[in-house]
Amino acid sequence: MAAKITDDAIVKYLEEQQIYIKLQKAMEALAIHKPDNPCGFLKDYFDPTKESCKATHRVIVLGPPCSGKSTMCKCLSEKLSARLICAERSNQTLGSTEVIESVRTQLQQCSNDSWILDDFPSSELEAFSLRISPDCLPTVVIDLQLPLETVLSRAKTEAERDQLKKRYDVYKINRPAYFKVFEYCIRVIDCTDLSLQDIEARVMAIITGAGTLKTSSNEVLPRGPAIIDEKAEKIAYTMSRAPNTRPAIESVN
Missing domain, CATH: 3.40.50.300 (P-loop containing nucleotide triphosphate hydrolases)
Structure with missing residues (x-):
């Protein structure tokens, strides 16, 4: 059975890892740069070795x-x-x-x-x-x-x-x-x-x-x-x- 987003353990994990903040910042970066390859852009965005879009x-x-x-x-x-x-x-x-x-x-x-x-x-x-x-x-x-x-x-x-x-x-x-x-x-x-x-x-x-x-x-x-x-x-x-x-x-x- 798939975990519900309201489960306490899931909510705690999302808050501790700042998932909402990270995803919102990533979406804002997409809106700013409007890349032709959004998936590739997000891959680079979350890659700690990449300096672009930081x-x-x-x-x-x-x-x-x-x-x-x-x-x-x-x-x-x-x-x-x-x-x-x-x-x-x-x-x-x-x-x-x-x-x-x-x-x-x-x-x-x-x-x-x-x-x-x-x-x-x-x-x-x-x-x-x-x-x-x-x-x-x-x-x-x-x-x-x-x-x-x-x-x-x-x-x-x-x-x-x-x-x-x-x-x-x-x-x-x-x-x-x-x-x-x-x-x-x-x-x-x-x-x-x-x-x-x-x-x-x-x-x-x-x-x-x-x-x-x-x-x-x-x-x-x-x-x-x-x-x-x-x-x-x-x-x-x-x-x-x-x-x-x-x-x-x-x-x-």
Whole structure:
């Protein structure tokens, strides 16, 4: 007798192995490339030795000071084999033309590759500057959250504490602009009481379900509305528990 899709063992297997996510991504790849030989295309798509049609990840990590942004960016760069791009600020102020042009040039140079962007954007102007070119648009933006008390507790001197407070305030002021610019792909993680390993697991789960790219135009294809409810993001998003939040394709206008 054939197994029913509703059998608990089958459902558990499909969730643990992320079968639905993998099949949906494969169908999206078919819709993007429209190959003459779809079966051959899918064979190559699921072959781990083939590099064609593999996901391209463009990730921005945001958050207040001391939230582990740079550490997470380095980790993601290694895990995803993605280029790590850092904003070279030196004495430049936030939103300076030189910093913006430097970052955009680096992003455009690796338009066909995966990249991780660190320390950018740090202002409303920098965030909006990424919308000028499709090469600069991320597939997912991770917003790491920590309460002010936790950030200040990591200061060693009173001067450092004051500096962290100023940086934290600047981030909070600019945060609404980040949500406006990246509303299609921003996700929030409450990092309070989480280990680096826990945060990494949640970030990877989010990235796995992030948008793909339309290769002909480098256009980001969002996979449905972003979840930006901080309370909801406290759920342990492991690779097997990350919910499928995408709308049915029939409901997309």
